[in-house]
Amino acid sequence: MRKLLTLSLISAAIFGAMPALASTGTAKLMSAEGSYEGMFGRFDRAQLQRGFQIYKEVCASCHSMKELHFRNLGEKYGPFYSPEHANPNENPVVKAIAKGYVIADVDASGNDVERAGLPSDRFPAPFASDAQAKAANGGVAPPDLSVITKARMGGADYIYSLMMGYGHAVPHGVVVGAGKSYNPYFAGGVIGMAQQLTDDRVTYADTEANKGIKPTAAQESRDIAAFLQWASDPHQTERKAAGLGVMLFLFVFALFTWFSYQSIWRKVEH
Amino acid sequence: MSGPSKYIPQSGFEKWLDKRLPIIRFANDTLIDFPTPKNLNYWWTFGGILAIFLILQILTGIVLAMHYVAHVDFAFASIAHIMRDVNYGWLLRNMHMVGASFFFFAVYVHIFRGLYYGSYKEPREVLWGLGVIIFLLMVMTAFMGYVLPWGQMSFWAAKVITNLIGGIPFIGETIVTWLWGGFSVGQPTLNRFYSLHYLLPFVILGVVILHVWALHVPGNNNPTGVEVQDVEKETVPFHPYYTVKDGFAIVVFLMVYAWFVFYGPDLLGHPDNYIPANPQVTPAHIVPEWYFLPFYAILRAIDFDIFIIPAKFGGLAAMLGSILILLAVPWLDTSKIKSMRYRPWGRIAWFVFLANFILLGVCGFMPAEPPWTYIAKAATFVYFAYFLIVLPALGVIESPDMPPKSIADSIHPKADKSGAGNPVNVVVK
Known part of the structure; x- marks a missing residue:
């Protein structure tokens, strides 16, 4: 028992020290207040739809999202899931979204052609190559957004903070080059991306779910953070739901083995 | 404990098979009748937990291998494919990834338990040595597995660690080129790491069988460190007594594991590994997985040349040495008393060693700059001092308490009031 106590003290010390260890010298992140955080947190579908709108109208002009297919949007727990169309390839909303994109393809005779997108297509990248992306963006290619919330410490909160992190006074000693911006949430503080999300940057659809929601910079930032969180981890809801069952099963199983023991x-x- | 087999073949088939290949007898003697000391505590359940995790890693790994593509251009995307499109791929991958962490956590508990209760001492030196070999194989397997997703940390970890071998005098560079299959970490490297990552778990499985065999000859050690004298009074058959106790511990351990799999699959990893590998961009801090941090700290602590030995080779030698030294522990520890329960100074030294090991982990995580570089050097010294100075010396100068005369005595301390468990000031050599 005493040893168990020692061990738990040691682990408590390690876990307590972890946030301190994890800090990378950038500003403390602000919370995106995501409904998807925590064991019981779930995505807000209307928010995911708004977030997708922002991705499409703002982010996609520079950032690719190449691991995602249009069909993902209509998968269960995705932004445009509809129970009547369990197969997302048949979902009319998804089909319409895909159709709005031009996909480069090769026809049966080997000629390069352009055709309308299908749900089975991947999101096309805004630049033909990495070199082109670099050349058009001051020498640094904008990162792919497929798993961006997994690839940054703080995940969705990081995205929210970064979007809201413009307009701060530049501290002494930080040199912001031409075409660059200062953002305290970005590693090093100097970022190639200019401020993107401002009040009324997009116009939200006038639906029941969006009633009373204004496209302020903060709202847009929260919405894109939610969408990118979903895009990075589309099975999050399934995972959390399954986890509940597994934990419950193991708990009951533990009781049975304890009493047998x-x-x-x-x-x-x- | 090996002894006369109590297995009696029941059916005609069992009798027939028993005369030709006594495999059922073997299973019966090792998993059912095996006499196990009554007084094992929960620290002994980690052996069973490790067996479960080895099987879990192999099973999830085999299915993941059906979907993974070992190619520098597709590896990263194939992981995304597994996480998104493969049915329950997210579950398999999270189980495998988090499983590695829990496998290592369990193996550390298992090793430290062995160090505390003297499970490496006569007649268990071979059992212990096989365990060290398993640990070494686990380190290699996990390292190569971490490279497979071909993220930034994968690539740079592979680069940093393989580069170290270049520090071996004269032949280092040649070996590194041979290991890489080229002049940098690239496609041939990824392919062979994948091949070996698939192979080594089965080598581990083989050595585990030897490990279990070597356990079943002398039998389990126990918290008193006193060998079993009366099999009837002091042991119980493994089944059902320890299958149910280990089973309970395994289920509880799986609950913690499941929490991470379902609610924090990436908590134990590094976000940079979700950035595709880029040989042109070095990450700000290259850190290995948490379970390698103590050894990484030892590696980095040797940042100075020792006479003619260059720092790079010194670091590699210290890192390898810190694991291989475990092989010599049965002979470095000179105390006749197995369990630290009866070694007042040995016990303190063990706790200091444990705290120091955790401190090394923190050093490995921190950037290599003062004060951490100094702390890492001191902690590395303490690590080796425990094995090379403390264990050999304590056995001679320490006055241990008297262990109980037998396991039965430790269960019924009242029966013998004369001395069992009381400290006596004799030097035991």
């Missing part, structure tokens, strides 16, 4: 060892002095 007690009953089998009852007559053994040890």
Whole structure:
């Protein structure tokens, strides 16, 4: 028992020290207040739809999202899932979104052609090559957004903070080059991306779910953070739901094994 | 404990098979009848936990290998494909990834338990040595597995660690080129790491079988460190007594594991590994997985030349030495008393060693700059001093308490009031 206590003290110390260890010298992140955080947190579908709108109208002009297919949007727990169309390839909203994109393809005779997108297509990249992306963006290619919330410490909160992190006074000693911006949430503080999300940058659809939601910079930042969180980890809801069942099962199983253990060892002095 | 087999073949088939290949007898003797000391505590359940995790890693790994593509251009995307499109791919991959962490956590508990209760001492030196070999194989397997997703940390970890071998005098550079299959970490490197990552777990499985065999000859050590004298009074058959106790511990351990799999699969990893590998961009801090941090700290602590030995080779030698020294522990520890329960100074030294090991982990995580470079050097010294100075010396100068005369005595301390468990000031050599 005493040893168990020692061990738990040691692990408590390690876990307590972890946030301090994890800090990388950038500003403390602001919370995106995501409904998807925590064991019971789930995505807000209307928010995912707004977030997708921002990705499409703002982010996609520079950032690729190449691991995602249009069909992902209509998958269960995705922004445009509809129970009538369990197969997302048949989802009319997804089909319409895909159709709005031009996809480069090769026809049966080997000629380069351009055709309308299908749900099975991947999101096309805004630049033909990495070199082109670099040349058009001051020498640094904008990162792909497929797993961006997994690839940054703080995840969705990082995205929210970064979007909201413009307009701060540049501290002494930080040199912001031409075409660059200062953002305290970005590693090093100098970022190639200019401020993107401002009030009324997009116009949200006038739906029941969006009632009373204004496209302020903060709202847009929260929405894109939610969408990118979903895009990085589309099975999050399934994972959390399955986890609940697994934990419950293991708990009951543990009770059964505990009582079996007690009953089998009852007559053994040890 | 090996002894006369109590197995009696029941059916005709069992009798027939028993005369030809007594495999059922073997299973019966090792998993069912095996006499196990009554007084094992929960620290002994980690052996069973490790067996479960080895199987879990192999099973999830085999399925992941069906979907993974070992190519520098597609490896990263194939992981995304597994996480998004493969049915329950997210579950398999999270289980495998988090499983590695829990496998290492369990193996550290298992090793430190062995160090505390003297499980490496006669007649268990071979058992212990096989365990060290398993640990070494686990380190290699996990390292190569971490390279496979071909993220930034994968690539740079592979580069930093393989580069170290270049520090071996005269032949180092040649070996590194041979290991890489080229002049830098690239496609041939990824392919062979994949091949070996698939192979080594089965080598581990083989050595685990030897490990279990070597356990079943002398039998389990126990918290008193006193060998079993009366099999009837002091042991119980492994089944059902320890299958149910280990089973309970395994289920509880799996609950913690499941929490990470379902609610924090990336908590134990590094975000940079979700950035595709880029040989042109070095990450700000290259850190290995948490379970390698103590050894990484030892590697970096040797940043000075020792006479003619260059720092690079010194670091590599210290890192390898810090694991291989475990092989010599049965002979470095001169105390006749197995369990630290009865070694007042040995016990303190063990706790200091444990705290120092965790401190080394923190050093490995921190950037290599003062004061961490100094702390890492001191902690590295303490690590080796425990094995090379403390264990050999304590056995001679320490006055241990008297262990109970037998396991039965430790269970019934009242029966013998005369001395069991009381400290006596004799030097035990």
